[in-house]
Amino acid sequence: MKILALIGSYRKHGNTSRMVDLFAEQLAAEAERAGEPLEFESLNLGHLDIRPCRGCRICFNKGEDKCPLKDDIPAIKEKMKTADAWIIATPVYMGDMSGILKNWSDRLAYICHRPEFGGKSVFLLATTGATPATIGFWSLRAMTAWGLSFAGQVCFKMGALMDGEELKQRFTDTCRKHARRFFKTVQRQQEADPSFISLMTFRLQQASWPSEPHDTLDYQYWHNMGWTDLRQTFYYPHRANPVKVGLARLFGKGMAILMPRTSSLPTDSRR
Secondary structure (H helix, E strand, O other): OEEEEEEOOOOOOOHHHHHHHHHHHHHHHHHHHHOOOOEEEEEEHHHOOOOOOOOOOHHHHOOHHHOOOOOOHHHHHHHHHHOOEEEEEEEOEOOEOOHHHHHHHHHOHHHHOOOOOOOOEEEEEEEEOOOOOHHHHHHHHHHHHHOOEEEEEEEEEOOOOOOHHHHHHHHHHHHHHHHHHHHHHHHOHHHOOOOHHHHHHHHHHHHHHHHOOOOOHHHHHHHHHOOOOOOOOOOOOOOOOHHHHHHHHHHHHHHHHHOOOOOOOOOOOOO
C-alpha cells in the first residue's frame, strides 16, 4: 500500500506536519498488524515550486502538458498518480484551507473535467487554533469531481505550536481510530460504495460533456474512457445500492438540465 501525504503548510515541523507524522505512525501499526507492506511519503507543498495559476485555460483547451508554467506540479501529480491513496493536510487560515493548498488545487483544476483519479481514496486532516475547519473541508470536497472517494476527515484544535509530548498524549487515540478506518477503506477501495454526491457528480458530468463539441479534450477523454455510455454509472466498478444509484443519476440529470450551457462546468469559473 502506498500513501502520499500532501501538506499545505510551509512549516516542516509545525502542528500540521507533526499530526501527519503521528497519523503515519498509526497507519504503520495497522499495516504491521495486517501483514501488509506500507510505503508512506509526505510532501510539504510550501517548500515546492508551485506557481499561481494564470487562468489562461490552456490546460483545459490544449492539455496540461502545454501549461506555460514550468514548476513542480507535473512531478507532484506523478506521485499522486502512483499512490494508492492520499492524505491532504492543512492548517486552517481565515476559516479555510491554506493558500498553499488552494494554489495546488487551482493548478490541477482541469482534472474536474478529466477526472483521472477514480478509484483513489483521500483522507482530510486539518489543524486549527479555534476556528472550525468546516469551510476548508467543504472546499476540498469539491475534488469529488476528480473521481476521488473521501475516506474521512478530522480537525485537531491545537492553538499555537504544541509540545510534542502533549500532542501525542492528546491525539494518539483519535489518530489511531481514524488511521484504522482509513487503512481498511484503502484495502477495499476497489469495492467501494461511492457516496450519493459522487454518483450524482458523475451523472452531471456524463450528461454535460456530450453537449460539448466532440473535438474537445474533455469530450474525447470521457468518450475514450467509455463514460459517455449511459450504462456506466461511475468512474470504476462499484457496489453501491441500486436505489441510491438511481436517485443520484436522476438528480444529476436534473441538475444538468437546469445548468446553463457553457464551455465548462461550474467546477471552474475562470474568466
